[in-house]
Structures are given as C-alpha cells and as structure tokens.
Amino acid sequence: MNRHLIAAADLSRDDALLILDTAEELARMSDRPIKKLPTLRGRTVVNLFFEDSTRTRISFEAAAKRLSADVINFSAKGSSVAKGESLKDTALTLEAMGADAVVIRHDASGAPHRLAGWIRGHVINAGDGMHEHPTQALLDAFTIRRRLGGGRSGAGGLDGVRVTIVGDVLHSRVARSNIALLNILGAGVTLVAPPTLLPIAVDGWSCEVSYDLDAVLPKSDVIMMLRVQRERMTAAYFPSVREYSRRYGLDAGRMAMLPEHAIVMHPGPMNRGVEIAAEVADSPRSTIVEQVANGVSVRMAVLYLLLGGAELTGEPR
Amino acid sequence: MNRAADTWLIRKATLPSGQSTDLLLHDGVIAETGTRLAAAGAQVLDADGLIALPGLVDLHTHLREPGREDAETIGTGTRAAALGGYTAVHAMANTEPVADTAGVVEQVWRLGREAGHCDVQPVGAVTLGLGGTRLAELGAMADSAARVRVFSDDGHCVSDPLLMRRALEYVKAFDGVIAQHAQEPRLTEGAQMNEGAVSGRLGLAGWPAVAEEAIIARDCLLAAHVGSALHVCHVSTAGSVEIIRWAKSKGWRVTAEVTPHHLLLTDELAESYDPIYKVNPPLRTATDIEGLRAGLADGTIDCVATDHAPHPSEAKDTEWADAAFGMTGLEVALRAVQQAMVETGLLDWAGVADRMSVRPAAIGRLGGHGILPAAGGPANLTLYDPAAAPEPVDPAAHASKSRNSPFRGVALPGHVVATFLRGTATVLDGKATS
The missing domain is CATH 3.40.50.1370 (Aspartate/ornithine carbamoyltransferase)
Structure with missing residues (x-):
C-alpha cells in the first residue's frame, strides 16, 4: 500500500x-x-x-x-x-x-x-x-462485487463487468475515481452524457463514450447515475432540467431495458425525478442504501x- | 552617477554577427570598435568567448510597485532585470493604484531612473482601473514625462470589441500600440490550466486555446480595419501563431511576444498540483511549444517577453485553485531562450539579439535601446557566456523579491557576465554592481 x-x-x-x-x-x-x-x-x-x-x-x-x-x-x-x-x-x-x-x-x-x-x-x-x-469508487466496486457475485461474498476483480456511468462526468470526482478503479479491476466502462458534460479530451480515456442511453442500457451490468448539480442547470450545459431528464434520466421504462441481473447505483444525494425516477431508486435493483x-x-x-x-x-x- | 568617468575597454567580444571585436565604451556610447584598441585609464574586461548582445529589452514586466512592494519593488525588479541582461523593461500597468494616469506612470518612470539598474518604461492601462469599460486618459500618459507608447490592461482582456476598436484608433494620434492580453472572459470563467487531456484527468477547470485565438483573430481584424498597431501579449498556442502569421501576411500592423516558459514548459507539470506552474495564459502542450518556437524562429512572433510576475510565497504555498497566476522570469530568460532556441538550432545569436532587444525596443517605441553594438551607438550591452556549463536554477539566489520561478532545479545553459547601461556596468562577474 x-x-x-x-x-x-x-x-x-x-x-x-x-x-x-x-x-x-x-x-x-x-x-x-x-x-x-x-x-x-x-x-x-x-x-x-x-x-x-x-x-x-x-x-x-x-x-x-x-x-x-x-x-x-x-x-x-x-x-x-x-x-x-x-x-x-x-x-x-x-x-x-x-x-x-x-x-x-x-x-x-x-x-x-x-x-x-x-x-x-x-x-x-x-x-x-x-x-x-477514491473511497467512493472502492465502495462502489465493493458493492458491484457483492451484488454480481451471485449472493456469495465477493472475491477477485471485476473482469468483464460492463459498467455504464451516466451524467456529469466533466465535473465529477466520483466518475474519475470510478473509471480509474474499474479499469484497474478489469471492468469495461461506458460513459453516457450530453457532450457538454464530458471532458474535451475524453477520447483519450480508457472507456467508451455514447450520447445515447437507450442504446447502452441492454449492454450494461451496472448503471451508475451521477447527480446533476444545481449550478449546471443554469449554465447552458443543457437546455432544461426536463430535457436532461428525458434524454439522460433513468425511469422505469429505461430500467426495463436493462438485463435482468443489472443493478442501479447512485453515489447520493439523489435528485429524484431528475437523473433517477423514484420508482427506480426504490426498486430492488437499486443498491443505493447498500452503498x-x-x-x-x-x-x-x-x-x-x-x-x-x-x-x-x-x-x- | 558619474557616467563620464566610466571608460571600459571590452576585449575580444563576439558580436551577434559572429565577428570578434574590442569595444571601447566612453561617455555612455560605444566610442570605438576594432581590434587591439587601447585606452589609457580604461577598465578592461576580457570578453573572449563572450557574446556582446545589445542590452535586452523586456516588453512585459510586472514590477509590482506601487502597491505590492511585498512581491517586488522597482529596485529589486530592475536589479533582477540587469542580472538577466536587460537594460530596459516595460512595467505593466496592473499596480495598485493602476497606472492609468499621468501621475502614476511618471512616478514609476522616476523610481526606475532613481534605481538605475535599467530603464523603466511604464505601460499605461487601456481602461480606467483596468475595468474594461472606459478608456483611461491615454493621451495624458503619452504626453507625460514617461512618454507612454504601449498601453495594456494585461491581466485582463479588453474584451469589449467596441472599446478595443476605439483604443486602437485613439492611440494612432501619438504612434501608440495596444498590447492585448487575449483571453475571452466567458470561455475562461474559473479557468485553472490549459484545457486538454491533463486538465480532464486532474479535474482542473480548462482554459481552452480558442479563448486566446478568438480574441487574437478579432483584434487582428480590428487593427486592420482602423489601420492601427496591435501587439499580442504572451502568445501561448500553435493556433495563435497561425492566425498572427496570416495577419502579417496581409501586411497588417500586428506584433507578438512569447514568454520563455511557454517555449519550454508544458501543462503536464500541473500533475504535481504545485501552483508554481500556474500561470496565465497557462502552460500548453508540446505541440504548442513546437508552433511557438517555429513562430519565433521565422519572425511571426517578434520577440521574447518575460511576463515576469513575482508573487510572495504565501500566494503559491497553497492549493492550486487558490494560488496566484504567474512566474518570475527576468533572471533566467536569456538562458531559457538559449535552451529553447539556440541549442535547438532554431535561432543564432543574431536572431536572439533581434528577438530580445531590437524588435521589442521597436515595438515599445523605445529610443536608445535595441541598437546592435557599433561605434557611435549607445553603450547598452549584455555580455553573455553561452558556453557556461548548465547550472540548476536556484530561485533563492535571485535578486527578485519573489521565488516563484518554474525553472527551480532545472539546469539551463549560459551565464550573463556583465550588463552595461549607457556605459555604466550594472552587472559585473554575474553580480549586480549596486
């Protein structure tokens, strides 16, 4: 260490x-x-x-x-x-x-x-x-390992696990730590965000990038929703909270597109109704309290x- | 000062052209050149192996006085300048109070003369209090004893296009030049470092190249439209060089400077989160360095200017976002230029003389400086030993009051042996004479 x-x-x-x-x-x-x-x-x-x-x-x-x-x-x-x-x-x-x-x-x-x-x-x-x-990323990895380990206590890395991180990657320390740690542990990472909320040089990061959440959902074992900070809402990163929510929010309809075993994560605190719908946050797929x-x-x-x-x-x- | 009594015989100096000569300095001028000169009573300096450059001229120095004498004074800053080989510096206007009136620029000019280490030519603010909304009394500063010709809100961009147009137009009446700090303010809100791969990784807000380039392009077009002279401060991106090259190809009156640090250092230094590397405009990438060096070599960029920006230690001994922007530069500029431009074969010593003395003096409309050493010319000279073994830079040994050199510990070649201001030695044996 x-x-x-x-x-x-x-x-x-x-x-x-x-x-x-x-x-x-x-x-x-x-x-x-x-x-x-x-x-x-x-x-x-x-x-x-x-x-x-x-x-x-x-x-x-x-x-x-x-x-x-x-x-x-x-x-x-x-x-x-x-x-x-x-x-x-x-x-x-x-x-x-x-x-x-x-x-x-x-x-x-x-x-x-x-x-x-x-x-x-x-x-x-x-x-x-x-x-x-970093401790947020460690607790997220711990949670993924436990949940996807099929009930038994987790062991080993996260090789082959497909993790999708959705939201304000540009300003997010949680995203940076998670991308780094997930790579170290062998998981594959896809970022989904409006282009305004991705770093300009994101193509050099070791992850996939998509602007289309619906296309990525069926290929995700883990979906990690990032909080939309209040100050982004008035700084032209996206036209309105409603549009953000429509394009990048996780509601029940979208949750249904995930594979059956997939889990939903959020580092908290949540904006219910913005990046995550209440029924998703409270569903059995959600690991938010466990986190x-x-x-x-x-x-x-x-x-x-x-x-x-x-x-x-x-x-x- | 008893200048007339100073008679120096400098033996076997190498001129920027490569020619070897003796130089007899008397009464503030180069009285004679040639081989085997003799002069009874002259002090003799053996300059075998040394290059005799015209005294260096800095277009961009922050001397901090009045107002921030804890960071630098006109006395300490000009002593640092002399040690770096400079005989004239342009003192930027962002003092407290701002140099936006005839009174302040005259005070700075007088304090410079009294210090005597090098000439201090004040730069006047373009706008009142650097506020960016109303023109300062540019004519009063031009007509003052300080004879201001260069105007700049450096540290702030004159971002209002109409105000910039008016400033460019107005200074035509007295052959002035507007030196722009090109930084689109909205594109750089909260900016901490170059926007790119490193800023993304470090989580520091980015200062994109386009924020500089967009203003430069706009200002070149404005200068062309009104037929005035624009000088671009501290060009930091390869894209800016291309725009300036294009503007010059049109015959427009556009000049530009680059700093020593932008010729050598990249944004990867920010990985340490040590704000000694925090500067505005920020350190860029290796590609930008390549573009800047090429621009300086082909003359697209006219000159090297230090942007010497001293800060007290507490302004840098802090977290990155809280730290002040800026780096010292006067005492290492020539060595840094040797490293970046001469060692790489991009400039010879005639080129260095041009970019560090002749052209900056011309841009600053500064009489008596920037004149290649020749009989009858002013005895403003820098004797430089390019063969001195590379020595690590030690900011603690600097004459500047501040220690924020990004070259700390970096081995740079060369050594300033002596500096003469109108025939008087301000530096001898690498040490300030007063």
Missing part, C-alpha cells in the same frame, strides 16, 4: 483487491452484536472537511470509531479557516495536535496532494474538487491498512 490514499488511479490491482477483501472481512465483523474493534486504539484520525458533506464525514467517523480510533472533526465553517487561515497552516496545526491520519474533503482539486507534502501523517482523500473520490453501509466497511479497511493497525485477530501487524 502507498502511504496515502489520494487517487484511485494510484492503486495497483493488488492494493485494490486487498482493500476490498479487508472490507469484506470487516463487514462480517460488523454483523456481530458488538461492532467495535480495538485495532486503532490510541490513534487519532482528523476529519478535515472544507465542504459540507455530512454523509461522507459520518461514514468516515463511524469507520474510525469502529476501529477504536480517536476522531476529531474539523469543519472549515466557523473555524480559523473562515478567518483566512491557509490550508498549510491548518494542516500544520492539526499535525502538531498529533493527527495520525487526516481525512480531507476540499473543493480544490489537488488539495490532498498539497496536504501530503506538508504533514507527516497519512492523507486520505474524501473528495477533492473535480479530481477524485452507504458498504462505505463504512471500505473506509474501515482503508484506515486499517494505511494506519497499520493490529491484526484483526488481535496481534500487532
């Missing part, structure tokens, strides 16, 4: 599989009545969140606490950051307080890279601008592996 988890693109296949397999092991333990493990006792994990993201923060918080780490939540609002403190000074302050790992969410792409250059602790990227959100639960297991695995906690059996690693 690398010292930090900054980008899914930095992972080797072996690293990715180690994280997923460790997450499986931890998930099994989470089914026990007492969920807490002593493995990171005495370690301090700082959640350094410059963007509001309750979901991701509490997921990391739950993961760290189940491993018995001490958790410090640092939200930029109302803090020294709001008073103009630089990221570097904030980082050095946290380090001086003894952070063993910093989980960072930041609106600037590359902020975790910079942070890793300034502190000695481990850096875990919880989403940076439009760049990456949230799996997120805790995957983040536990990342913290455990990076911080080198004691063996799950109790012995030091």
Whole structure:
C-alpha cells in the first residue's frame, strides 16, 4: 500500500483487491452484536472537511470509531479557516495536535496532494474538487462485487463487468475515481452524457463514450447515475432540467431495458425525478442504501491498512 | 552617477554577427570598435568567448510597485532585470493604484531612473482601473514625462470589441500600440490550466486555446480595419501563431511576444498540483511549444517577453485553485531562450539579439535601446557566456523579491557576465554592481 490514499488511479490491482477483501472481512465483523474493534486504539484520525458533506464525514467517523480510533472533526465553517487561515497552516496545526491520519474533503482539486507534502501523517482523500473520490469508487466496486457475485461474498476483480456511468462526468470526482478503479479491476466502462458534460479530451480515456442511453442500457451490468448539480442547470450545459431528464434520466421504462441481473447505483444525494425516477431508486435493483453501509466497511479497511493497525485477530501487524 | 568617468575597454567580444571585436565604451556610447584598441585609464574586461548582445529589452514586466512592494519593488525588479541582461523593461500597468494616469506612470518612470539598474518604461492601462469599460486618459500618459507608447490592461482582456476598436484608433494620434492580453472572459470563467487531456484527468477547470485565438483573430481584424498597431501579449498556442502569421501576411500592423516558459514548459507539470506552474495564459502542450518556437524562429512572433510576475510565497504555498497566476522570469530568460532556441538550432545569436532587444525596443517605441553594438551607438550591452556549463536554477539566489520561478532545479545553459547601461556596468562577474 502507498502511504496515502489520494487517487484511485494510484492503486495497483493488488492494493485494490486487498482493500476490498479487508472490507469484506470487516463487514462480517460488523454483523456481530458488538461492532467495535480495538485495532486503532490510541490513534487519532482528523476529519478535515472544507465542504459540507455530512454523509461522507459520518461514514468516515463511524469507520474510525469502529476501529477504536480517536476522531476529531474539523469543519472549515466557523473555524480559523473562515478567518483566512491557509490550508498549510491548518494542516500544520492539526499535525502538531498529533493527527495520525487526516481525512480531507476540499473543493480544490489537488488539495490532498498539497496536504501530503506538508504533514507527516497519512492523507486520505474524501473528495477533492473535480479530481477524485477514491473511497467512493472502492465502495462502489465493493458493492458491484457483492451484488454480481451471485449472493456469495465477493472475491477477485471485476473482469468483464460492463459498467455504464451516466451524467456529469466533466465535473465529477466520483466518475474519475470510478473509471480509474474499474479499469484497474478489469471492468469495461461506458460513459453516457450530453457532450457538454464530458471532458474535451475524453477520447483519450480508457472507456467508451455514447450520447445515447437507450442504446447502452441492454449492454450494461451496472448503471451508475451521477447527480446533476444545481449550478449546471443554469449554465447552458443543457437546455432544461426536463430535457436532461428525458434524454439522460433513468425511469422505469429505461430500467426495463436493462438485463435482468443489472443493478442501479447512485453515489447520493439523489435528485429524484431528475437523473433517477423514484420508482427506480426504490426498486430492488437499486443498491443505493447498500452503498452507504458498504462505505463504512471500505473506509474501515482503508484506515486499517494505511494506519497499520493490529491484526484483526488481535496481534500487532 | 558619474557616467563620464566610466571608460571600459571590452576585449575580444563576439558580436551577434559572429565577428570578434574590442569595444571601447566612453561617455555612455560605444566610442570605438576594432581590434587591439587601447585606452589609457580604461577598465578592461576580457570578453573572449563572450557574446556582446545589445542590452535586452523586456516588453512585459510586472514590477509590482506601487502597491505590492511585498512581491517586488522597482529596485529589486530592475536589479533582477540587469542580472538577466536587460537594460530596459516595460512595467505593466496592473499596480495598485493602476497606472492609468499621468501621475502614476511618471512616478514609476522616476523610481526606475532613481534605481538605475535599467530603464523603466511604464505601460499605461487601456481602461480606467483596468475595468474594461472606459478608456483611461491615454493621451495624458503619452504626453507625460514617461512618454507612454504601449498601453495594456494585461491581466485582463479588453474584451469589449467596441472599446478595443476605439483604443486602437485613439492611440494612432501619438504612434501608440495596444498590447492585448487575449483571453475571452466567458470561455475562461474559473479557468485553472490549459484545457486538454491533463486538465480532464486532474479535474482542473480548462482554459481552452480558442479563448486566446478568438480574441487574437478579432483584434487582428480590428487593427486592420482602423489601420492601427496591435501587439499580442504572451502568445501561448500553435493556433495563435497561425492566425498572427496570416495577419502579417496581409501586411497588417500586428506584433507578438512569447514568454520563455511557454517555449519550454508544458501543462503536464500541473500533475504535481504545485501552483508554481500556474500561470496565465497557462502552460500548453508540446505541440504548442513546437508552433511557438517555429513562430519565433521565422519572425511571426517578434520577440521574447518575460511576463515576469513575482508573487510572495504565501500566494503559491497553497492549493492550486487558490494560488496566484504567474512566474518570475527576468533572471533566467536569456538562458531559457538559449535552451529553447539556440541549442535547438532554431535561432543564432543574431536572431536572439533581434528577438530580445531590437524588435521589442521597436515595438515599445523605445529610443536608445535595441541598437546592435557599433561605434557611435549607445553603450547598452549584455555580455553573455553561452558556453557556461548548465547550472540548476536556484530561485533563492535571485535578486527578485519573489521565488516563484518554474525553472527551480532545472539546469539551463549560459551565464550573463556583465550588463552595461549607457556605459555604466550594472552587472559585473554575474553580480549586480549596486
């Protein structure tokens, strides 16, 4: 494993599989009545969140606490950051307080890279601008592996699985991380989006691109819907929300075009009625709630592996 | 300054033409050239192996004073310029207050004269406060003691086509030139780096080539329509070079500059997310570098200009999106040009003299500069050792107040040995004399 988890693109296949397999092991333990493990006792994990993201923060918080780490939540609002403190000074302050790992969410792409250059602790990227959100990709891969593994707990990669990612790829760190990790794990990726929401050089990415959702649906084992951000709706990326929804939204009719085994994913939070219809989000094909639960297991695995906690059996690693 | 007392005998210098000569500097001029000159009482400088270039002229320097003396002052910036071989720099208008009145440009001009390291020719703002809506008093700046001829809102594009037309027309009355920062603002909202494969991967908002090229094309057409002079600042794309080549082929009065960093560095450097590589216009691709070098070699691009943009460390020691745009350049420009253009065989030293002194002086309407070394001419000279072993650039050793050089740690050839401003040495043995 690398010292930090900054980008899914930095992972080797072996690293990715180690994280997923460790997450499986931890998930099994989470089914026990007492969920807490002593493995990171005495370690301090700082959640350094410059963007509001309750979901991701509490997921990391739950993961760290189940491993018995001490958790410090640092939200930029109302803090020294709001008073103009630089990221570097904030980082050095946290380090001086003894952070063993910093989980960072930041609106600037590359902020975790910079942070890793300034502190000695481990850096875990919880989403940076439009760049990456590696633990989201890991939990998505974990979910796909479990679901398509036919009920048994998943193992191995995702070789041959056909994943379709639909929506605002241009601005999406979730898409970037997923494309990278799915490629590493052997899955085939197709992007579907209006051309305005694809990067200009997307033809150099290792994935297929289509503007026609209906044509791709029957050839998809997994369909991953991306959230349409409010600010895109008024910036001429598409004429109207209704037109977007008609052309790129997943409704019940479109869901019926998917192969029977196919699953529907969404990183949340959803815009029901825009990129995904309510009956799709709530259908048995949807993994949306499962993704949230799996997120805790995957983040536990990342913290455990990076911080080198004691063996799950109790012995030091 | 007691210039008359400075008599220098420079022995065996190589002129840009390749010819070897002695140069006798006296009373601010080159008094004599030839072999085995003698002059009693002259200080002697052995220039065997050194090239004697006409003192370099920069059309595009940010000296930051008044207003941001934490980043640079006219004193530190012009000392850096002299160390880079420059005898004249054009100081950009985006100071605080903006150089949009006769008062500010005269102040900058006077501070430059007092510092004495090189001549400072102020550039006037095109629009009031760089606001892009009303013309500044261009005539008052032209008539001031600073004799402003180059006007630019650099850092901002004069994007309003009507205002740009009027500016181009208006400066014809005093032989002025509008130096445009070509950047279509709507196409570059929030832009962080070149739009392309790397920006897509890094998730940084893209600054597309078309945002530069569209403005250049428009401005060339406007300059042709009103018969005025347009200068294009820091050309960064291969497409821009093609448009300028076409405009020149029509006989239109269009000139252009390229920076040393755009001749050598590509957008892949952004992979580090280190904002030392963040600049506007952004670093582009290897294809663009090829186009820019070819354009500079064939004269489509008239000159090299540094766009020296000093920033204090805190402006760069931050996340990419939050960091300031800009790079220092004065102290390494000539070495970078040797690396990009001479080592590649694209320019000889006569070409370097033309692109870094003669042409920028002509574009800036700057008398007394940009004149090839010859008897009777002004003693503005740069003695350069092209054979000096490549040394890694160390920004900490720079005279500039700021350290944001993108060439940090990069080995560049060559060494500026001495610079003379009207016969007075501003640099000797690679060190500033004051």
